[in-house]
Amino acid sequence: MSNSKNTVCFFSFGYSHPFYERLIQNQEFNDLLESPNFIFIAPNRTHQSFFDKNKFETFYLSDSITKLKNKFTKSNNLSIGTQKKSIINLPAWKQESIYFQMNQFIHSTLSSKKVTHLILSQPIEGLAGILLAENARKLNIKRFVPHSCRFLNHSFFSENQYEEITFYKKEASTKSKLKANQIIEDIRISKKVQKYPYKSLIKQPLIIRVFAYVKRIILFEKIDIPRLKVSLENNLSFLYKFKYFIKRLRSKKYFDIKSMDQLPDKFIFFPLQYTPESSINIPNPFFVDQKRLIDLVRFNMPDDYLLLLKENPSMFGRREPNFYKQTSRKSGVRLVNSNLNTFDLMSKADLVVSVSGTACLEAFIIRKPSIVFGKTFFDPFINLFDVDFNNLKQTIDKYLNRKIDDKEIEEAVALILENSAKFKCGAVDTDAQLISDKNVNAFVDGMKNQIINYRI
Numbered sequence: 029m030s031n032s033k034n035t036v037c038f039f040s041f042g043y044s045h046p047f048y049e050r051l052i053q054n055q056e057f058n059d060l061l062e063s064p065n066f067i068f069i070a071p072n073r074t075h076q077s078f079f080d081k082n083k084f085e086t087f088y089l090s091d092s093i094t095k096l097k098n099k100f101t102k103s104n105n106l107s108i109g110t111q112k113k114s115i116i117n118l119p120a121w122k123q124e125s126i127y128f129q130m131n132q133f134i135h136s137t138l139s140s141k142k143v144t145h146l147i148l149s150q151p152i153e154g155l156a157g158i159l160l161a162e163n164a165r166k167l168n169i170k171r172f173v174p175h176s177c178r179f180l181n182h183s184f185f186s187e188n189q190y191e192e193i194t195f196y197k198k199e200a201s202t203k204s205k206l207k208a209n210q211i212i213e214d215i216r217i218s219k220k221v222q223k224y225p226y227k228s229l230i231k232q233p234l235i236i237r238v239f240a241y242v243k244r245i246i247l248f249e250k251i252d253i254p255r256l257k258v259s260l261e262n263n264l265s266f267l268y269k270f271k272y273f274i275k276r277l278r279s280k281k282y283f284d285i286k287s288m289d290q291l292p293d294k295f296i297f298f299p300l301q302y303t304p305e306s307s308i309n310i311p312n313p314f315f316v317d318q319k320r321l322i323d324l325v326r327f328n329m330p331d332d333y334l335l336l337l338k339e340n341p342s343m344f345g346r347r348e349p350n351f352y353k354q355t356s357r358k359s360g361v362r363l364v365n366s367n368l369n370t371f372d373l374m375s376k377a378d379l380v381v382s383v384s385g386t387a388c389l390e391a392f393i394i395r396k397p398s399i400v401f402g403k404t405f406f407d408p409f410i411n412l413f414d415v416d417f418n419n420l421k422q423t424i425d426k427y428l429n430r431k432i433d434d435k436e437i438e439e440a441v442a443l444i445l446e447n448s449a450k451f452k453c454g455a456v457d458t459d460a461q462l463i464s465d466k467n468v469n470a471f472v473d474g475m476k477n478q479i480i481n482y483r484i
Contacts, residue, residue: 032061032062032063032065033062033144034061034062034064034065034144034145035064035066035067035141035142035144036061036064036065036067036143036144036145036146036147037068037069037141037143037146037147037169038066038067038149039069039146039147039149039157039160040068040069040075040079040086041070041071041149041150041153041156041157042455043075043455043456043457044148044456045075045079046456046463047456047462047463048068049082050463050465051147051468051471052066054468056469056472056473056476057468057475060472060475061145064144064145066084066085067084067086067143068084068085068086068087069086069087069089069134069137069156070087071088071089071156072088072090073088073090074240085141087137089133089156092129092130092133093125093126093129093130096122096125096129098121099125100124101124101125101127101128102128103127104127106313107127107155107158107162108123108127108155109309109313109314110154110158110306110309110310110313111155111309112153112154112306112309113304115154115155127155127159130155130159134156134160134163135163135166138160138164143164143167144170145169145170145171146164146170146171147475148174149174149453149456150455151174151175151306151310151453152173152306153306153309153310154306154309157173158189158310161173161188161189162188165187165188171186172185172478173185173186173187173188173189174451174453174474175191176453176454177444178386179386179390180445180448181452182444182445182448182449182450183448183449183450183452183453183474184405184447184448184449184474185475185478190310190311190403191311191404191405192403192405193405193444193447193448194447195443195447196447196481197446197447197481198443200439200443200445204443204445204446207442207445208438208445211393211441212393212434212437212438212441215390215393219369219372271345275346275347275349276344278349279344279345279352282349282352282353282356283365283366284356284364285336285362285363285364285365285368287368288368288372291336291373291376292336292362294330294333294378295333295334295336295362295376295378296325296334296335296336296377296378296379296380296381296424297373297377297380297381298321298322298335298336298337298338298380298381299337299338299370299373299380299387300337300338301340301382301384301385302342303316303318303343303347307383307384307385307402307404308383311404312383312384315401315402318383321381322337322358323358324401324417324420325381325420326358326359326360327420328420328424329421330424333360334361335360335362336361336363336364336377337362337363337364338363338366338368339352341366344366370387371390374387374390374391374394374396375394375396377391377396378428379398379424380397380398381398381399382398382399382400382401383400383401383402384400384402384404385400386404388400388404388406388410389404389406389410392410392432395432395433395434395437397427397430398427399423399424399427401415405444406440409436409440413427449471449477450473450474451467451470451473451474452467453471
């Protein structure tokens, strides 16, 4: 145990622990925080062997919610609504009780351990992360929550679950402007965004993980049916692929527009987002059901317009055919074949809308007005006018008439690059490059800039 005045709490979600291990070994990180003490908070005991092997002091949230008795407790319904799986499928009183007990457990742990810094390896994806950030705020603990600028290949830190980038530098450097222009040119020419090359981190064999799961259930936890279903889907994907194939066959008949020649003269484009997904659940859980946004737009768009929907390719087959059936019966709405190029559709559209998808940033880059209805790192630039839900018809009219010039686009992209860092964040189990020396060093540099610029 270090004698440092600083204590770092890591939130070990998923396979983030190899990243934290590299961070703990990083000399610049230790120098930055004056050789701090370390504790871990983990959702459950999935990776307990790692913590035990390294003798890390670890607190498991699953231990705090094994006995649920209260039929009503004070809770934050908005926070609960951000949950993607598991908790959200339980009866309401159990969701509220889990919130209450988890909140108490987190507050007492952070307080009793005198934590000074809370660090996450990837964006917050649900209730546990939100409660950590909120309790850390109340206890005046410094928070470092990373967020990806996605296809811009930069990241930044916020103090909570939201993608709110602070523009401490009001002017972009020449270097950032040159890089911004290159990104803009590449997107306009290629009509696609660059894919980050992934290199998977090898996991333990399936049989070993099954044994560990059964042991964990017997000794510590209850069976979590929703999470078990997700685990089966991830590990037995060949069974699910046939199921998705059948769903795609059943859904095809509901797609009206199969070629670019069939596009209407005037339309608003809504590229549907993957769901459940933290980029929707976290910034605006009201729109987890994307049919709400469909209705908002179609009820308020001009009478001579159509709303065109394109399914996310990764969701086609996963989403129930009944969704497409119901959507195809909404007046003013048409479904577009998912094989059509998104950039070609955006170039023909008069407006692009989304909950929080980067399609709206891509539309902005190709000079198309767009609206995001959730919080993102880029909404300060594309949401030029306030989105007034009490007068959305007028708001949509304003955006349909909006003009975007190249200087505005360059300044926006350059400022995002100037106020972010070159590290990448995400799920370590799908990208081993996240724990490379280069990326860990860049993560520490980003923390250093955050401390200097915000004096935290």
